[in-house]
Amino acid sequence: MTEKTFKIGDKVKLITLPPYLKTAEPMPMLRPSDIIELGEEGIILDRRPGDYWGVKFKQGAFLMEDQYIELITDN
Numbered sequence: 001m002t003e004k005t006f007k008i009g010d011k012v013k014l015i016t017l018p019p020y021l022k023t024a025e026p027m028p029m030l031r032p033s034d035i036i037e038l039g040e041e042g043i044i045l046d047r048r049p050g051d052y053w054g055v056k057f058k059q060g061a062f063l064m065e066d067q068y069i070e071l072i073t074d075n
Contacts, residue, residue, distance in 0.1 A: 004066040006053060010044045011072040014057075018068050024054040024061035035059050041072060 006012065017038055021031045024045065036057050045054035045061060052063040 004070070006044045006047075006066070006069075006071060008044055008046060011041060012044060012053075012055060012069040013041045013072055014038055014064075014068060015070050016068050018064070022052075022063040024048070024056075024063050028063060031062075036062070042069070 014036060015038070017033045017036075019033060021033050021035060022028045023031060036059055040057055042055040042057040045056050048054055048063055051065060053066065053069065054061055055064045055069060
């Protein structure tokens, strides 16, 4: 699988629900994945170690692997 590349500020949407969510706080905590819904849109905040992206959704910021999100293009 090829790695997706995002830029800070890119709009993305959730395409697959992970088994759980990890908060994007200095001390990350695990949360159930039903906090956000499939198809929900967020904004890339930053790139984190371990191939995670910090993504801000309306319910908060979470660490997401690129397999769970895709870029929203303005077509």
